[in-house]
Amino acid sequence: MGTFTAAIGRHFGRMLAAVALCGAMIGTASAQDKIKAAVIFGVSNPASVNGWDRGHYQGVRKLIDEHGWDVTMAENVPFPLIASTAENYAKSGFQVVIFTSSGQVKAWDQVAPNYPNTLFAMLSTTSSLPKSNNVAAYAPDFYSYGVINGLIAGQATKSNKIAGVAGLPVKAVEDMFSGIIEGAKVVNPNVEFLSAFSGDWTNIPRAREVAALQIQRGADIVLGNAGVGTRGILDASQSGKTRFVGYATDWAVDAPETVLSSVILDVAGWYDALAKDVASGKVEPKINEFGAKTFSVMPLNKEHLTTEEITKIEDSVRRYQAGELSVPVVAHRFK
Amino acid sequence: MIFDLEFVLSALRIATPLMIVALGVLIAERAGVLFLGAEGVMLCGALFGILGAVYVGDPWMGVVWGLSAGVVMGLVTAVLTVWLPTDQVVMGLAMNIAAIGLTSFIFRIAADDLQQMSPPMGWSAPGALSENPIAAFLFAVPPLAWLAVILYFVVWYMLFRSAPGLLLRSVGQNVKAARSAGINVVLVRTVALALAGGLAGLGGAALTVGWVRSFADDITAGRGFIALAAVYFGRWYPRWTLFGCLLFGLGEALALRTQVLGGNAHFYLMIPYLLTVGVLAFAERGCAPREVGKPYEQL
Numbered sequence: 001m002g003t004f005t006a007a008i009g010r011h012f013g014r015m016l017a018a019v020a021l022c023g024a025m026i027g028t029a030s031a032q033d034k035i036k037a038a039v040i041f042g043v044s045n046p047a048s049v050n051g052w053d054r055g056h057y058q059g060v061r062k063l064i065d066e067h068g069w070d071v072t073m074a075e076n077v078p079f080p081l082i083a084s085t086a087e088n089y090a091k092s093g094f095q096v097v098i099f100t101s102s103g104q105v106k107a108w109d110q111v112a113p114n115y116p117n118t119l120f121a122m123l124s125t126t127s128s129l130p131k132s133n134n135v136a137a138y139a140p141d142f143y144s145y146g147v148i149n150g151l152i153a154g155q156a157t158k159s160n161k162i163a164g165v166a167g168l169p170v171k172a173v174e175d176m177f178s179g180i181i182e183g184a185k186v187v188n189p190n191v192e193f194l195s196a197f198s199g200d201w202t203n204i205p206r207a208r209e210v211a212a213l214q215i216q217r218g219a220d221i222v223l224g225n226a227g228v229g230t231r232g233i234l235d236a237s238q239s240g241k242t243r244f245v246g247y248a249t250d251w252a253v254d255a256p257e258t259v260l261s262s263v264i265l266d267v268a269g270w271y272d273a274l275a276k277d278v279a280s281g282k283v284e285p286k287i288n289e290f291g292a293k294t295f296s297v298m299p300l301n302k303e304h305l306t307t308e309e310i311t312k313i314e315d316s317v318r319r320y321q322a323g324e325l326s327v328p329v330v331a332h333r334f335k
Numbered sequence: 336m337i338f339d340l341e342f343v344l345s346a347l348r349i350a351t352p353l354m355i356v357a358l359g360v361l362i363a364e365r366a367g368v369l370f371l372g373a374e375g376v377m378l379c380g381a382l383f384g385i386l387g388a389v390y391v392g393d394p395w396m397g398v399v400w401g402l403s404a405g406v407v408m409g410l411v412t413a414v415l416t417v418w419l420p421t422d423q424v425v426m427g428l429a430m431n432i433a434a435i436g437l438t439s440f441i442f443r444i445a446a447d448d449l450q451q452m453s454p455p456m457g458w459s460a461p462g463a464l465s466e467n468p469i470a471a472f473l474f475a476v477p478p479l480a481w482l483a484v485i486l487y488f489v490v491w492y493m494l495f496r497s498a499p500g501l502l503l504r505s506v507g508q509n510v511k512a513a514r515s516a517g518i519n520v521v522l523v524r525t526v527a528l529a530l531a532g533g534l535a536g537l538g539g540a541a542l543t544v545g546w547v548r549s550f551a552d553d554i555t556a557g558r559g560f561i562a563l564a565a566v567y568f569g570r571w572y573p574r575w576t577l578f579g580c581l582l583f584g585l586g587e588a589l590a591l592r593t594q595v596l597g598g599n600a601h602f603y604l605m606i607p608y609l610l611t612v613g614v615l616a617f618a619e620r621g622c623a624p625r626e627v628g629k630p631y632e633q634l
Binding site: 043044045047048049050076196197198199202203204205206208209212217228231232234238239253254255335 | 341345348349439442443446449450451452455457542546547548549551552553554556587588591592594595597601604
């Protein structure tokens with residue numbers, strides 16, 4: 001209770017500090033010096049959604065804190081309204097509009113050609129660009145990301161069954177799951193990959209039940225990529241006494257005893273690259289892909305693995321990132 | 336793999352919050368108040384439940400916090416729809432929208448503290464019984480599912496076998512006659528809404544504290560409305576209302592589990608809704624309490 005009161009106190013303290021800071025800034029810095037950007041999120045409160053969206057939130061903080069951008073966030077924007085939201089920002093004089101999900105590619109294609117004075121950046125997986133010069137994409141290589149997850153899970157599993165639970169079988173997920181399958185096979189030919197989908201990116205209970213079913217089917221390592229629903233996957237993993245590999249950001253704080261490790265996507269690094277390209281005027285209409293070397297693995301949980309196992313896993317990841325371990329590229333399909 | 340004890344447990348986990356909220360809706364509507372705001376009250380119970388569980392460190396205190404938040408919301412509903420009285424449909428919708436904003440705002444304030452999962456709520460069979468499959472299954476049933484069953488009997492007895500229940504039903508059936516008989520309609524409806532709110536809040540806590548152990552914006556995702564539909568499906572009787580909730584739970588559990596058969600996940604996810612629509616279409620037409628939705632003007 002005291003902590004809650006303290007949390008409210010902290011919040012209002014921050015608000016007062018922010019008001020004071022804004023007051024101090026008036027007259028010392030011109031708003032026109034700043035790059036005005038808008039970031040469009042499909043979820044609400046991205047800072048609280050561990051994984052992909054929190055990674056993007058960290059990127060937004062980087063733009064504000066390190067690059068001095070003036071950033072506005074649009075949260076909880078449903079897919080049908082993404083194009084009009086982006087359009088409104090462009091009409092309102094925003095210099096950069098950032099999309100945070102591959103589900104927003106259609107809106108990106110639709111709006112970018114109509115507003116040539118605004119840069120439309122996609123910070124997620126895409127296989128093509130809009131027919132326009134004012135676009136750029138900064139995206140991870142989800143296949144390589146999956147491979148690293150597969151190398152970890154494939155060697156850590158005792159039951160030889162690993163599960164991947166996602167929201168929907170979008171391209172990024174299919175690439176990731178394909179990478180997991182092939183990565184795991186390289187280090188453990190007997191491994192079986194169980195895939196399942198909760199049907200959306202926001203339903204925690206449903207994701208939990210889908211994950212619980214995979215655990216019942218024998219999976220002892222669970223990987224989750226279901227947006228907000230990933231919390232449910234973590235809960236199922238914890239309740240089922242299995243181990244969880246965290247997606248995109250560090251999940252150890254959420255459930256220290258359950259999280260085997262987390263494979264970090266350097267989302268803030270993509271924002272950094274975008275800001276540097278904008279500052280240097282080198283933004284080009286191309287897909288800037290961030291590969292295996294940009295992913296990092298959080299320390300493996302010593303309660304679940306022996307020192308030898310940890311060394312073996314870390315070595316395989318290092319060799320893959322250095323290009324010394326070859327993993328075939330096979331595109332699997334999921335429905 | 337699809338039809339086993341885990342399937343039953345999954346259905347119970349899904350149905351438990353619905354059952355508790357539906358009992359609350361049933362009480363309110365039996366008293367003649369349209370409890371359209373059940374979704375919003377459930378959402379508040381879900382948030383305060385998780386706050387209680389995290390800050391006190393005890394899931395049962397989370398349940399108490401969720402229930403208390405529900406009672407407060409129920410009393411707010413009573414002030415707005417019984418004491419003033421305003422339009423019950425408009426007020427119910429407004430409560431739902433306001434609850435989304437309120438819970439999102441508080442969630443942002445407390446988000447740093449809510450990152451870790453709330454403490455688990457469960458029990459395990461004592462040593463000697465743990466080898467017995469029936470005992471193991473009974474202990475695997477979520478504690479709040481048992482509570483829902485107990486509440487079912489309490490609500491049934493209260494509504495149909497007790498004097499206060501008779502007062503409550505008479506107010507919902509014919510408010511003029513009840514008033515002529517000297518019943519304090521405002522008091523009865525206020526108490527009914529406090530109970531209904533408490534149960535809706537408890538249902539929310541059952542979702543977050545008793546099931547997924549975390550909170551997200553709009554986590555109820557329409558479950559309050561499904562509970563409302565279950566009451567209509569159950570023709571305002573506890574037994575059939577509970578059956579409606581269990582049916583939905585079974586449908587959703589089936590939808591999630593049939594994915595192992597392969598094919599498109601979306602196809603299976605239609606199952607609970609198709610099942611609900613189908614059963615509603617063929618269910619016998621019920622007769623709602625006559626005063627539901629009508630504002631009560633005090634003389």
